[in-house]
Structure formats: C-alpha cells, structure tokens
Amino acid sequence: MSSSGIVFSIIAICAILGGLMMITLKKVMHMTVAMILTYFSIAALYVLLTAEFVAVAQVLVYSGGITILMVFGIMLTYHKAENRDEEKVSSFRKLITFLSVATLGIVSYFLVAPVDFVAEEIFVGDHTKAIGEILYTNYIIPFELVSILLLVALIGAVLLAKKDKEEANE
C-alpha cells in the first residue's frame, strides 16, 4: 500500500468514526464535536483529491457552522434532559430505518464497486486560480445566483429570527 493509501484509510476511518459517534452519542454537544472529526476528515479527503481550495472552504464554512450549531444546541437545550429525545423513538422504527438505509447502502455499493476510472492530473498549476477563472467565465450566472440565494437567506433568516413587535413592547 502506498503512503496515500495509508493516509486515505486513516481519513476514511476517522470520517466514519465521527459519523457513527454522531449517531450513537446522546448529547447534542457531543454530537457536534463528533461531527468536527467527520467534516475535518472530509476536508483532508479533498486535499488527497488535490482540491485544496474546496478543502479549505470546507474547513472555513464548517468550523463556523459547527460553532453556530453548538451555540444553538446550548441555547435551546441547556439544563434540559437531552436524552429525553432518544426514549421516544421506538426501537422498531430505528430498526426499520436501519434496515432500509442499509439496503440502500448495499445496493449503491454494488453500483459503485465496478467503477474504476483512472485518476488524471486535471490541471497543472494553481487550482485556485483556475477555479476562480472558471467561476467568473463559464459559471458566472450560477455564481451570481448563489450569491443572491445567500443574500436572500441572510435577509430571510434575520426577518424570521427578529423580535416580534408586540414582544419587543413587552
């Protein structure tokens, strides 16, 4: 096994471990911390796929995102018995869900297993620059649309979360 193979195995194990911990742990805070492992492993995976910019963007977006989720987890569940939510989901439902998800996984495995493309050096040089150039030429319209989407989401989120008038008067 080459060194990249070893690195891949470690990363994959970390990612899966984080995911499994996310499902099994009880407290929201623990889950979010477990997810850091997964998100970070995925970023490492991108580096392995020579997608440094995507990897860094992943870390940048999710380090902020996780922090926010943590804050929400604390704000909305602090002091409450967090494992209350586990009891109510019946183990039957869990089993059914697990079986169907597992089936999906196995089916897709057989779809994916024969895939055997060869990795090619898609671009020699500065990936980041190339991504920027493509974004501003071929994909300029989707790019602008995404920025509008983000702006709309921002405004919408602010409006939704804003204090109600009567509540402010209270």
Place this chain on the structure above:
Amino acid sequence: MMNEIMTSQPSWLNVLKFTGLGVALILVVILFVTYAILAERKVMAFMQMRPGPNRIGGKLGILQTLADVLKLLLKENITPKSADKLLFLVAPVIAFAPAFMVMAVIPFSENVTFANLNVGVLYYVGISGLSIIGIVAAGWASNNKYSLLGGMRAAAQMISYEIPLVLSLLGVILLTGSMNLNDIIKAQDNVWYIFTQPIAFVIFFIAAIAELNRGPFDLVEAESELVGGFSTEYTGFRWAIFMLAEYFYLFAMSSLITVLFLGGWQPVMFLGFIPGSVWFALKFLFVVFLFLWIRFTFPRIRADQLMELGWKVLLPLALANVFITAIIKEIFFR
C-alpha cells in the same frame, strides 16, 4: 512539502524526517512562547513602572516562565464533579491542535516554509477558526455559568470577526493575484502592503486582536466580569494548554501580519546584506510588541459594542476596501 509526502514511498526514514521537522518547529515555537510570556510581563512591568519578574534566573527573570510551567505541571488537574468529563478533557486539545497546525504555512525565511500551499491565507483563517469550537466546548463542559457565558461570547466574537478578517485579506490577495504566502511576500518586493493597503491593515489588525482574544477584546476571559470565562474551571496543565494555544496564536498571527503587510523576510532597502530571517524576526517582534502595547493601554470593550464594531464598521469598511482596490487595480495595474 505536502506533495512530497503524497508521492513519497512510505518509509521509516520519511516518517522520521517529517516528525523531526515538526518537532523542531514546535520546539522553536515553545521557546518563543516561553519568552513571549516573559516579554509580555516585562513589557507590562515597564509600562506600569514596576520591575516585573526578577527572582528566578537572575535579575531578568529568565527562568520565570519555566518555573511557572513546572508549577502548572505539578498542580492537580481538577475536574468539577458535575462537568461533562469527556468534553472537559477533549476541549483543550481541540483548542490547541489548530494553533499548531496553522504554523505549517508560514514562510519564516526564503527557504523555511513547511507547506507551500497555494491557498495559504485561507488555510490559516479556516484552521484557526477551529479553536473556537474548543473554547465553546470548554465553556459548556465546565458546567459553570461564567464559563458558559465565556464560551457563548467566544462564538459570537468569532462570527463577527472572521468575516472582516477574511474580507480585509481580499485586498492583499487582489493585488498579489495569489493566496500563496510566498507569492504575497514576493509581491512586496518594492513596497509593503501596509502602505498600499493601509485600511486593510487596520481592519486586519483589529480583527486579529479579537481573533486572538487579547485585550481590549478579551471578552472571552474577561476576568473582571466572567472571573475566567471559559477557563474558570480549568486548572494545572489543562489550563496551561489553553494558555499555550493563546500564545501559539500570538506567534502565528504576528507572523501572518508580518508576511501579509510588512513584507515578510524582505529587507528594508539598502540593507539586503542582513539575512531574511533576521528581518522577519525584527518585524515579527515589532508586531508582537504592538499587541502587547495595545493590551495594556485600553479598557475592555463591551460585548455588544464589539459586535457593533465588527458588523457596522469593520465589515462595510472591508467591503469598500475590496471594491476600491479592485477598481484601482483594474484602472492602473492592468
């Protein structure tokens, strides 16, 4: 270096080589941290007209920090009874690990760069944001109300300051046309970015102080308000790890400012015969001194004012800076 690891065959020699380099860097940084703490105390003492540490290691207190570290190592590691034990243990690690990871991309001289990433700047910003998770986790896991408030403040502060920080960098990146830190230094051959991007420098510096959680933005610890903030319940070496992370970031952030705005290892004109690493060290120490100076001069800002400053002043300024830089570059430097 990154690609070297990827392509090289796995061998014990390689493992040794890379581990050795990592250990060497960590030793250099720890040496810096030891003396940064001493320097901080000495500078503070000088500004406050007192002698400062002067008992251990002669009149200058050269061994003071070592003694302090020894003391912290010998102290009991107390875990509060109602704390979340696992997260309480893990949080210092989450806070510390990124502090060391960011060192990898910083070019300390012409030849010494550990990873010549083409997204160096973004790498730094992204990774350093991870530390906040450790701080929030520590605040929550301590099960102390002051810690919790400190952790929440950390999250709010990070969100308000990350954005102006990144946006102020855009001006520099625009002028360089690269996010590679080595390229950024090379682009400052003639004139440093502090002169061509003064607004970006000011925004970056303010946001950097907030990012470092140092005075006047040390709301996360705010000992007069929140006792010790997120680290209230931490003792002994776990607390030391948090402090270590803080000073690692001081090192990294000062290096980054040196690289981005002060020309890194580029010499001042006519003085090219002095090696680049010396220039880097000089500029770097100046930036560290600035951080210390500001810390001892200003009172602490209030949490809501801090966010107001971040969102209402720094963010629009940073956006305007990007806009103006883009226009100027388009017109004059095409």
Place this chain on the structure above:
Amino acid sequence: MSSIPASSFLLLAIILFCIGLYGALTKRNTVVVLISIELMLNAANINLVTFSKYGLTPNLTGHIFSLFVMAVAAAEAAVALAILIALYRNKPTILIDEMDDLKH
C-alpha cells in the same frame, strides 16, 4: 496518487450518506437533524470532487459544484435555524415531531 481506486472514495461517500440519512430519519432533535442533512450533502460533495479527478472527462466542474453545494448548505442551515428560533418562541421545544402544529 493513482493507487487509490475511485470506488473507495465513492464507498466512503455512501457510508457517510447512509449515516446521515439514518440520523436524519431517527433523530428528534432539530439541531441533530440539521447536522445529519449537512453530512448527506457532504457525502454528495465527496462524489463531486472525486469525479472531477477520476472519470472519463475530469475537470474542475466538480470543484465548482461542491462549492455551490456548500453555499446552498450554508443558506439552508441559516434559514433552518431562523425557523427554529421562530418556532421555539411559540413553543419551547426543539424536538422535530412536536413541531407538527400548523398554528400555535
């Protein structure tokens, strides 16, 4: 580099996607459900990036699409959290199956 087969990346993506799906279906805490959905999107991203290096016509489009996915995920999370706050104000719960009232 080429020693890792493309299928191993895809397999990892499948596993993560399944974990995310399972979490989204069984968890009741809205914050956790959100995390699970993000995990599924991430799994899709792995595929996109993988195929931009492997495949018949490898190019940077995969990178670009994964960036778009991230932006959309961020927007989604922001709106979801805002809705969560709005709901929480009416009814102090973050359990997703207790939020089934159309009107408070």
Place this chain on the structure above:
Amino acid sequence: MIRTEEMLLNVGPQHPSTHGVFRLVVKMDGERIIEATPVVGYLHRGTEKIAEDLLYTQIIPYTDRMDYLSAMTNNYVYCHAVETLMGLEVPEKAEFLRVISMELNRIASHLVWWGTNLLDLGAFTPFLYAFREREMILNFLNELSGSRLNYSYMRIGGVKWDAPPGWIEKVQDFIPYMRKQLAGYHDFVTGNEIFLNRVQGIGKYTAEDAFNFSLSGANLRCTGASYDVRKDDPYSIYNRFEFKIPVGENGDAFDRYMVRMKEIEESINIIEQACEQFPKEGSILGKVPKVIKPPAGETFVRIESPRGEIGCYIKSEGKTKPYRVKFRRPSFHNLQILPKLLVGESMSNLVAILGGIDIVLGEVDG
C-alpha cells in the same frame, strides 16, 4: 430575544469585581440581567453595637475599619459628634491638620476608586499609576499618624500628633506633582474612545431618583444636584477655603467619573490653601477632660466623606460609654439604587455600574 431559560448567577461573594465580600444574585436571560438582588452583610462586624460597650476614646479605632479607604473622615465624624455633644473647642492648628489629612485621604480614596473602576472595565495599567500617587499620600499620612491605612489620628478635641518638621513643605511640593499627574490621567483614560463607550449613558438616573434613594456624594452630584456638606452645612474650617462643587449633567457613569476626578482637583486646591494658611504655632489638642463623659443628650453631625454624606448619631446618658452610636454610612445608602440600575443591563455593564457607585464593603456592612 429568544426566551431561553433564565439563569441564576451568584456574582460574589468571591468575584474579582465586587470589591470585597459582596454578593449579587442576578437572574439572567443570556447576558441580560432581569433581576438583581444585592446581598450584604458578609463583612458585618457590629461596630455600632460594640461601641455601646466601649469608652468614648476607645471607639475611634473602630471607625477606621468602616470605610477603610478614608479612615480620616470616619475618625473626624465621630470625634466631631462627641465634641458637639460636649461643646468642646478645637484649636485652630488641629483643625488645619484635620482638613489637610482629610483632603489627602479623599484624594487617596478617589485614586483607589479610579484604579479599581478601570480595572473592572478591563484596563490594568491605570490601577498601578493610581497606586503610585496613592503611595505618596499614604507616606504623608504615615508620617503624620504612624499608620498607613487605619490612622486613628483624630482625637476628641484635636489630633494625636503635630505635623513633623518639614511635613507641610513636602505636601506643598506634592501639589504641583499631583496636578501634573492628574492631567496625565485625563490624557490616558478620559479621552479614550473605548472607555467613553463603556461608561457614557450607563447606569443613568435623575436627581429625583437620587434624592428618593437618598444618594449622596458623587453619586448624587453626577445628576446635577449641587449638594456637598462642606458647602451646604460647613463644618471644621471649610468656610475659610475657596473651592467649587463639581456637578455632572446626565447622571451616568461617566458623570460620576468626571465628578470624582474634579473633586480630586478641588481637594488639591483646598490642601494648597490650607498649607499656605497653616499656623506655625498653637496646640493640637483642646482642653479635654481626663475622663470623657458627655452630658446626657443626643446629637447628629454629618460631614462629606469621599463616598458621600457620612453621619454620626450619638445618644449619651452622661456615662463614660455611649448609650447608642449610629453611623449613616454613605456606601450603604448609595448601594440601594443598584437593583434598579441593573435591570436590563448586560454583565459587562454590571461591573461598570457597580464600580461607578464606589462602595466600600467595610462601610456597607458596618
């Protein structure tokens, strides 16, 4: 604002910013304070009760320990009360020494307040600057009374010691130095943008509120009400000196800060005049009987301490021990407005407001 769970936070009795063992139970929603309840009494020593079982002269050291930052004024108010009760005449020289020492003490007290208040606001350095000047004043008072903090310098009918040779000259030399340093303080702190943001508009109340809560000292004068016992009900020899009563306008923490800073200036003016007029000759103790036994009756006197109007009530039944001693302790009264000020403020403002009120726990708890 999301209605998250309210949090009950005990600020103190061990907290860096409560200036002693003061406890504040605050109910918080996030960082916003919904309700604040001060809990006092951790430092209660029963001074007034103890005084009932002591000879009149023995009570003086107990008054030092009340407001330990300005022991001179405490000494004075007690001695003044006994003197009024007995109708004693105090020699001029003693009065001059009393005024100089009290005003020096006022400056020292305000310097401690200045340093600690800024320490609360997160500025560490001013604290050490303030203590440099305070150290000099403490040295003066040490030379005068033999003690640095709990002076017990005043005696019924006069003072304990005469000024040592050259002492008045040393104090006179100190005056220009202190003026220079004060200007430096203003350069260093008062114009600082962050500082202004932290204190302007914080903890605001009107003169009416202040009167209703019976606030006094800088806490009252910051609202614009000009009331100072030294002017309005002159005691000792204050009517011989020219000084102004600084007042504020808005009644916020910044005005309290400015009023105190200006008071330091006025104290310097008083000391300057007192040193010039200082009589070279004369006794320092009036004609005091060997056994102090005030005639039956009661009296109440009040003076201006650094923290406000400090009063002393004594009821005598003609014995060697008082029947009842009661102090009106300004810190205790000033503290009463705190719960009203804190509602709706953040944790950061809590320390700014508490620091701005300038309480001394020894005095609050008696």
